[in-house]
Amino acid sequence: MGTVATSGWWWHVMALQMSSKSIEVAFRAAEEAEWAAQLRLNENTNVIAQLEKAMRIGVFTLDQWEETAMVDEKSRIARDRWLVPVKVYHQSYPIRGEEAERVNSLLAKVPGRKATSTCRSGICRLDDLRLARAQSATNSP
Secondary structure: OOOOOOOOOHHHHHHHHHHHHHHHHHHHHHHHHHHHHHHOOOOOOHHHHHHHHHHHHHHHHHHHHHHHHHHHHHHHHHHHHHHHHHHHHHHHHOOOOOOHHHHHHHHHHOOOOOOOOOOOHHHHHHHHHHHHHHHHHOOOO
């Protein structure tokens, strides 16, 4: 009887987690649909603002989670790998607002883009432009 009760409880916990994850994925898809629609309507400024807000909320949430429960080393390394583009983006477009301090604090712990990186992704091309501007500013008379 205890096994039946335990397996019922476990199924309930798993169902809640799957439901929560499915709601999160559906929400993200709805957000992306809205952004795509706005891009097709040439409302680029709105989309950029909404994307930056979503990015800021995500990193702020990660910072809060780190406060309450330490992330194991393997997970932290994997998480930080995904946060490198976020850090690189914010080097060109610094975060503003009340979450800025906490977001910047977490991103400060994330390694930056490798100087030898020659990738052609949008984030690398944006960073290459930032680095070229910085280089030309130091070389100007």
